Amino acid sequence: MKKSLAFTIIIAFVAFIASCGGNSTKTDENAAGSTDSATTETSKENPSYDPNRGEGKFTTVELGPLDAKKAELGDQVFQVKCSSCHKLTDERLVGPGWAGVTERRKPEWIMNFITNTDVMIDKDPEVQAQLELCLVRMPNQNLSDDDARNLLEFMRRNDGAK
Numbered sequence: 001m002k003k004s005l006a007f008t009i010i011i012a013f014v015a016f017i018a019s020c021g022g023n024s025t026k027t028d029e030n031a032a033g034s035t036d037s038a039t040t041e042t043s044k045e046n047p048s049y050d051p052n053r054g055e056g057k058f059t060t061v062e063l064g065p066l067d068a069k070k071a072e073l074g075d076q077v078f079q080v081k082c083s084s085c086h087k088l089t090d091e092r093l094v095g096p097g098w099a100g101v102t103e104r105r106k107p108e109w110i111m112n113f114i115t116n117t118d119v120m121i122d123k124d125p126e127v128q129a130q131l132e133l134c135l136v137r138m139p140n141q142n143l144s145d146d147d148a149r150n151l152l153e154f155m156r157r158n159d160g161a162k
């Protein structure tokens with residue numbers, strides 16, 4: 001009884017390491033080469049997909065100085081809909097931490113991703129690499145356009161925009 005419990009724990013632990021652990025170990029090995037690294041720059045499978053903009057209704061998002069009011073509203077949405085899976089640091093919770101996300105991603109990409117999540121998970125090579133790490137698909141969050149814009153402002157504030 002005791003032994004089998006310990007065994008179960010070990011198996012669970014190994015499975016955890018294998019899925020969420022070091023992202024360096026299993027990257028370049030898969031010779032079939034689907035999306036084998038997080039730095040894939042162009043999508044061979046989806047030639048029409050623009051990895052900078054993503055896919056969705058937002059084509060250009062103009063950024064000015066930080067809009068404190070929008071950031072505050074974004075914070076409120078974050079608390080309700082996002083904080084269960086995302087931290088504001090660079091630490092992964094269920095999804096990647098948000099620190100630096102506005103530097104990694106274009107504003108259009110962020111707004112398209114959070115309003116058109118399902119489609120972009122299927123098409124974006126970098127998101128697929130993230131998906132392989134933790135095996136969780138970010139669910140669609142049913143955000144309004146305003147929610148999405150406010151969240152972007154909140155992420156910018158988190159990254160120190162003024």
Ligand code: HEC
Binds near residue numbers: 094127132138
């Ligand atoms: C159930 C967990 C979950 C919730 C809730 C969630 N996310 Fe995610 N998010 C993920 C996961 C997991 C990923 C990584 C991509 C994937 O595997 O789908 C991700 C990725 C992201 C990314 C890309 C980050 C990067 O570094 O590339 C952004 C931006 C994002 N989420 C925004 C949001 C916003 C905004 C909300 C709330 C409205 C939200 N997420 C709610 C799980 C979640």
